[in-house]
Amino acid sequence: MASSRDDFVIAIRSAFLKKSYQQKFSLLTLIFSSLIIIVLGSFNFKPIQYVKIGINEVIYRSSFIVSIPENYIKKFNLQLKDHLNLYDIYIKNKTDLSNLRKNKLNNDFLILENNRLRELINETIKSKDIYAKVLVDKDSPYLKSIVLNKGSKNNVKLGMAIVDDSYLVGKIIEVNYTNSRALLLSDLNSKIPVLLEPAGIHAVLSGTGKNYGVIEFTKEEYNQELNDTDIIVYTSGYGGLFKSGLPVGKINNSKKENKNEINFFSDFRQLDYVKIVSYEMESKN
Amino acid sequence: MSSLNKKNFFKSLMFYLPTLILFLSVLNEIDLNYLAIEYFSFNFAHILIFYWTLKNPYYLSYGSIFIAGLINDVVIGIPIGVSSFCYLLICAVTAYLRNITLTPNFINDWLSLLITILLINSIQVMSLDLIFSLEVNYMKYFINSGFTFILYPLFLFIFNRIERRIKFQKND
Numbered sequence: 001m002a003s004s005r006d007d008f009v010i011a012i013r014s015a016f017l018k019k020s021y022q023q024k025f026s027l028l029t030l031i032f033s034s035l036i037i038i039v040l041g042s043f044n045f046k047p048i049q050y051v052k053i054g055i056n057e058v059i060y061r062s063s064f065i066v067s068i069p070e071n072y073i074k075k076f077n078l079q080l081k082d083h084l085n086l087y088d089i090y091i092k093n094k095t096d097l098s099n100l101r102k103n104k105l106n107n108d109f110l111i112l113e114n115n116r117l118r119e120l121i122n123e124t125i126k127s128k129d130i131y132a133k134v135l136v137d138k139d140s141p142y143l144k145s146i147v148l149n150k151g152s153k154n155n156v157k158l159g160m161a162i163v164d165d166s167y168l169v170g171k172i173i174e175v176n177y178t179n180s181r182a183l184l185l186s187d188l189n190s191k192i193p194v195l196l197e198p199a200g201i202h203a204v205l206s207g208t209g210k211n212y213g214v215i216e217f218t219k220e221e222y223n224q225e226l227n228d229t230d231i232i233v234y235t236s237g238y239g240g241l242f243k244s245g246l247p248v249g250k251i252n253n254s255k256k257e258n259k260n261e262i263n264f265f266s267d268f269r270q271l272d273y274v275k276i277v278s279y280e281m282e283s284k285n
Numbered sequence: 286m287s288s289l290n291k292k293n294f295f296k297s298l299m300f301y302l303p304t305l306i307l308f309l310s311v312l313n314e315i316d317l318n319y320l321a322i323e324y325f326s327f328n329f330a331h332i333l334i335f336y337w338t339l340k341n342p343y344y345l346s347y348g349s350i351f352i353a354g355l356i357n358d359v360v361i362g363i364p365i366g367v368s369s370f371c372y373l374l375i376c377a378v379t380a381y382l383r384n385i386t387l388t389p390n391f392i393n394d395w396l397s398l399l400i401t402i403l404l405i406n407s408i409q410v411m412s413l414d415l416i417f418s419l420e421v422n423y424m425k426y427f428i429n430s431g432f433t434f435i436l437y438p439l440f441l442f443i444f445n446r447i448e449r450r451i452k453f454q455k456n457d
Contacts, residue, residue: 010384027380030351030374037355037366042416052365059312059359066312136360143362143419181362188420209422264376 030086144187195236213262311357327432339379371405
């Protein structure tokens with residue numbers, strides 16, 4: 001009994017402390033080093049943050065270069081799918097186009113009316129756009145985020161909105177000197193205030209870690225009022241980060257099993273270039 | 286003379302091949318997620334580290350594994366140091382297994398991998414959730430561990446061939 005315990009202790013000691021096979025560091029030293037980094041990182045220790053920013057600058061660029069072959073395969077795969085679905089896409093686009101033409105006239109009138117009303121109350125929304133290329137878009141099972149090639153050098157700040165065409169896709173969560181990281185709306189940690197139209201109900205959109213989001217924190221009337229109707233989700237502008245009215249996604253309530261699931265308008269797997277936007281509400285009074 | 290230099294270059298390249306693959310895999314995050322097969326994901330780095338530190342740690346140093354962990358944290362965007370700690374725990378388990386094993390057995394190694402990845406993924410989930418208050422998908426971690434375990438024999442076959450090739454080059 002005692003000898004088997006001794007064997008165990010010897011094996012453990014040998015595993016952790018022995019610098020075998022020409023290893024420069026013992027395992028125990030490195031394990032303690034990583035533990036120290038984790039603990040100091042959790043307390044936002046300044047030197048660790050600077051080291052992290054330095055590593056980010058190098059790694060994001062390297063990762064972009066290393067990912068070129070995989071990205072090529074990824075793009076080829078998507079192109080192949082598009083070619084195979086060409087006819088279906090054509091029919092869908094034709095229907096969408098005729099619907100959009102009908103709606104366009106109404107929308108033009110509403111935009112003009114909205115501008116006139118804003119002028120009446122002396123209020124304007126100023127936005128600043130920065131165009132950025134997506135360097136890394138690893139669809140990791142842990143975090144849904146993208147790395148962009150614009151950073152504090154280009155006046156990118158924490159919390160700025162990321163827009164693909166006119167659809168909201170996420171917000172900036174980390175800024176380095178020449179690059180930044182944006183958290184996508186699909187991430188589990190993403191929560192943004194939204195407005196459900198046509199009912200005008202305020203809610204919170206939460207990411208799921210999958211390719212759709214879910215609605216949280218609504219009043220009970222949402223379930224009673226909006227059965228069997230399609231709901232468009234816009235940003236509500238609460239919290240002051242995003243302007244109100246940015247389209248986010250659509251809830252298809254006709255499918256009972258997918259109730260509360262938001263299908264995002266933008267395909268997060270195909271982001272090449274995005275706009276980093278900050279909004280400022282200006283009142284002339 | 287030039288052919289001799291070329292030979293030496295390939296010899297040293299083969300020697301550093303496992304390290305090179307590890308760095309490329311953490312920089313590129315090879316997980317085939319773009320295929321959009323729902324729930325399919327595996328952790329290539331875990332398999333690679335487990336195999337090479339168990340079979341032949343001479344080709345993959347602990348220092349490079351530590352740095353690869355830091356790079357992995359930066360690329361996937363989790364707090365720095367978490368992956369390094371997990372990778373080094375794999376090394377600790379394999380070092381222990383090497384010390385207690387007289388005759389290596391595939392089934393024993395495979396089951397040890399399962400226990401190891403379940404342990405380190407649990408540690409990772411707990412540290413992200415409890416220390417850093419990051420919400421994580423437990424099911425995805427579980428499925429990731431499952432596929433990593435299932436795909437081990439396939440990579441074992443590939444790595445065995447690479448190891449034989451490295452040894453052949455070394456003795457050439």
